[in-house]
Amino acid sequence: MSNTPPSNNLEVIDVALEATGTAIALVESVSSKYRSLADQLIRSAASVPANLAEGRGRNGRDRTHHFRIALGSAREVDVHLRILVGIGIVDRHKAAAAIELFDRVRAMTWRLMHPKR
Numbered sequence: 618m619s620n621t622p623p624s625n626n627l628e629v630i631d632v633a634l635e636a637t638g639t640a641i642a643l644v645e646s647v648s649s650k651y652r653s654l655a656d657q658l659i660r661s662a663a664s665v666p667a668n669l670a671e672g673r674g675r676n677g678r679d680r681t682h683h684f685r686i687a688l689g690s691a692r693e694v695d696v697h698l699r700i701l702v703g704i705g706i707v708d709r710h711k712a713a714a715a716i717e718l719f720d721r722v723r724a725m726t727w728r729l730m731h732p733k734r
Contacts, residue, residue, distance in 0.1 A: 629725040630673070633666035633687070636718035640694055643707050643715060651706055658697035664690035665722060672729075681730055688726045691719045 640662045644655035665687045672683030698716055701707040 627673075629722060629729065630666050630669045632718060632725065633669055633691075633722045636691075636694075636715060636722055637662040637666055639715040639718055640698060643698070643711055644701065647701075647706055651701070651704070654697060654700065658694055658701070661690045661693040661697060665694070665719070669726065684726055684730045688723055688730070691723045691726065694719050 641659055644658055647655040668683045668687035668690065672680045672687065675683060695716055698707065698712045702709050702712045
């Protein structure tokens with residue numbers, strides 16, 4: 618995967634889908650004790666590509682609003698993953714891949730929200 622800016626916002630949706638799948642796979646077998654945290658991660662992760670896709674079909678402030686939600690959800694997934702790693706529920710090395718993907722999504726989303734003029 619390249620670190621170049623997206624040529625269009627379809628690329629960011631593809632990366633977000635990959636990130637979401639990676640994160641959700643990490644919490645599929647979380648015990649019931651931590652299930653609510655895993656469920657929150659799943660909701661946050663699913664929100665990222667959904668809001669990017671919805672924003673793609675909008676204009677102006679409405680478009681930016683959906684991109685901001687996607688950005689916030691990507692930040693939330695990052696924190697949830699770090700919490701799960703910290704308490705020993707998710708493997709640090711496996712989580713690193715998802716964290717890196719969501720970091721890329723955040724960077725790409727930021728560039729969509731702040732295009733060069």
